[in-house]
Amino acid sequence: MQRDVSALQPRWLTRGLASAGGAAMFVAPLLALVLIWAIAVPLFDINPRVFPSVAAVAGAAMESIRDGSLIEHIGASLLRVGLGTLIGIVTAVPLGIAMGVSPAVSTFLTPLFRFFSVLAGIAWIPIATLWFGYGFGAIIFVIFNAVFFVVAYNTLLGVSTIPLTLRNAAASLGAGRWALLTEVLLPGALPNIVTGIRTGLGFAWRGLIAAEMIATNVGLGYMLFVARDFYRTEVIILGMIVIGAIWLLIDRLLLVPLERSTIERWGMVRRA
Amino acid sequence: MKTLELRNLAKTYFDPYAGSHVTAVHDVSLDVQQGDFVSVVGPSGCGKTTILNMVAGFIPHSGGEILLNGKAISGPGPERGVVFQSFALFPWKTVLDNVGFGPKMRGVPKAERDRIAHEYLELAGLSHAANRYPNELSGGMQQRVGVVRALANNPEVLLMDEPFASVDAQTRMTLQEELTRIWQERRPTVIFITHDVAEAVFLANRVVVLSKGRVLDEVEVALPRPRVWDDLIEDETFKRLSAHVLHMVRSA
Ligand SMILES: Nc1ncnc2c1ncn2[C@@H]1O[C@H](COP(=O)(O)OP(=O)(O)OP(=O)(O)O)[C@@H](O)[C@H]1O
Numbered sequence: 143m144q145r146d147v148s149a150l151q152p153r154w155l156t157r158g159l160a161s162a163g164g165a166a167m168f169v170a171p172l173l174a175l176v177l178i179w180a181i182a183v184p185l186f187d188i189n190p191r192v193f194p195s196v197a198a199v200a201g202a203a204m205e206s207i208r209d210g211s212l213i214e215h216i217g218a219s220l221l222r223v224g225l226g227t228l229i230g231i232v233t234a235v236p237l238g239i240a241m242g243v244s245p246a247v248s249t250f251l252t253p254l255f256r257f258f259s260v261l262a263g264i265a266w267i268p269i270a271t272l273w274f275g276y277g278f279g280a281i282i283f284v285i286f287n288a289v290f291f292v293v294a295y296n297t298l299l300g301v302s303t304i305p306l307t308l309r310n311a312a313a314s315l316g317a318g319r320w321a322l323l324t325e326v327l328l329p330g331a332l333p334n335i336v337t338g339i340r341t342g343l344g345f346a347w348r349g350l351i352a353a354e355m356i357a358t359n360v361g362l363g364y365m366l367f368v369a370r371d372f373y374r375t376e377v378i379i380l381g382m383i384v385i386g387a388i389w390l391l392i393d394r395l396l397l398v399p400l401e402r403s404t405i406e407r408w409g410m411v412r413r414a
Numbered sequence: 415m416k417t418l419e420l421r422n423l424a425k426t427y428f429d430p431y432a433g434s435h436v437t438a439v440h441d442v443s444l445d446v447q448q449g450d451f452v453s454v455v456g457p458s459g460c461g462k463t464t465i466l467n468m469v470a471g472f473i474p475h476s477g478g479e480i481l482l483n484g485k486a487i488s489g490p491g492p493e494r495g496v497v498f499q500s501f502a503l504f505p506w507k508t509v510l511d512n513v514g515f516g517p518k519m520r521g522v523p524k525a526e527r528d529r530i531a532h533e534y535l536e537l538a539g540l541s542h543a544a545n546r547y548p549n550e551l552s553g554g555m556q557q558r559v560g561v562v563r564a565l566a567n568n569p570e571v572l573l574m575d576e577p578f579a580s581v582d583a584q585t586r587m588t589l590q591e592e593l594t595r596i597w598q599e600r601r602p603t604v605i606f607i608t609h610d611v612a613e614a615v616f617l618a619n620r621v622v623v624l625s626k627g628r629v630l631d632e633v634e635v636a637l638p639r640p641r642v643w644d645d646l647i648e649d650e651t652f653k654r655l656s657a658h659v660l661h662m663v664r665s666a
């Protein structure tokens with residue numbers, strides 16, 4: 143039966159239903175969690191200073207949407223993460239490619255980049271505030287370096303795993319240095335670059351929230367931090383939900399489709 | 415007219431693990447006329463790939479000369495097209511864009527290079543696969559793309575290193591027949607490396623037998639064309655030549 147139906151459906155409809163089904167599968171566990179929360183808080187009569195009710199969080203959401211503060215915090219956070227990530231990618235990819243071209247250089251630098259990849263993000267906040275003061279500069283720096291080292295390392299890895307025969311093939315078809323870069327090295331390293339961006343953005347997002355608690359007066363991290371001072375658990379939980387939800391949206395609407403449209407279509411496996 | 419001349423070509427590798435030098439090619443001289451089809455056979459490790467990589471410009475030679483139309487080669491270049499054993503298609507490009515890659519590097523505009531690519535895909539019977547990606551093709555189809563990608567760039571010499579070694583036996587015979595047909599139509603100059611003696615004799619005008627980095631002998635193959643396996647498999651001349659070459663390779 144299943145088969146007959148899908149044979150009669152137009153392709154876009156089949157695909158639309160499949161992705162709607164996928165989204166439902168993804169949202170269902172989250173809804174289950176909310177349901178448990180909605181039941182548990184009144185059931186155990188939990189003090190709102192310890193954990194808020196669903197209604198209180200919904201109320202906080204409505205209020206902060208109405209007075210515009212939520213949008214302001216989200217906007218500030220997204221702007222920072224966007225800018226820092228952009229600078230990180232734009233500098234890391236060319237550097238990673240340049241380094242990956244030479245096996246000697248990539249072997250030498252690999253341990254360094256691994257080291258800094260582990261440190262990426264939060265660990266840099268104290269020194270960043272010493273260098274840039276409290277504010278925009280320090281936060282951008284934290285995001286930038288969270289993205290930079292991870293993306294550079296993955297790019298380097300990607301370039302160094304491109305088979306030599308592909309470079310030779312391009313050269314014997316007349317590719318010069320620039321064409322080699324744009325036609326072979328960049329697309330060849332793309333699976334790893336995308337992996338790097340995904341991981342780096344994850345670090346950056348966490349680093350951002352942490353940095354905003356310390357170094358600024360607007361943003362989602364700041365929103366959590368201030369709410370704590372006033373025991374407003376409903377605002378804290380709202381902020382946490384928004385932080386998680388934004389990350390899921392970025393990942394599923396931006397990064398996952400990017401991976402699908404390139405890597406899977408080409409049949410390339412990620413070599414992380 | 416001589417297209418390609420190898421003069422006392424030699425190659426010594428340094429093996430960093432053993433800490434010693436290995437001479438893979440001692441002294442190889444070879445003339446290839448324009449439009450000729452030369453097969454090079456020899457036992458494993460006799461230096462076939464090394465010679466081809468030097469002619470392609472992928473590795474430097476340590477002695478002798480490689481002349482193309484009288485001029486010494488330096489590095490890889492589009493006048494020497496290469497077909498790889500591992501196909502070496504760009505996974506991120508469609509079949510059409512793989513074949514159009516050479517013309518693109520020459521600055522041919524998109525519409526014109528698509529036309530060229532379509533023409534060559536038709537030559538290989540692959541028109542239907544133009545918009546697919548290499549990973550969606552069988553090994554035999556991928557290597558057809560590999561061959562016409564090199565041809566579409568109009569190279570002076572086509573260098574092929576065991577291009578059909580990694581496809582199944584039936585497909586290999588079909589590809590060999592197709593290659594002789596395409597060669598007759600377009601008359602590219604071909605150096606074809608293989609350790610399959612029957613393949614070498616089937617394809618070539620001349621078979622060069624290598625042994626331990628030296629040319630052992632050259633055998634003319636005066637079989638009529640077009641060549642198809644159904645005819646040649648029973649052909650006395652083919653059998654005699656193959657046996658002769660095989661004997662040399664085995665005693666090499
Ligand atoms: N990069 C290298 N470094 C050191 N020695 C090498 C290198 N490449 C090849 N050799 C050696 O040179 C010799 C010739 O190798 P080559 O690959 O040219 O042989 P071949 O005739 O192509 O063999 P096969 O039929 O197995 O492909 C071998 O002894 C091989 O071990």
Ligand SMILES: [Mg+2]
Pocket residue numbers: 462463464
């Ligand atoms: Mg070889």
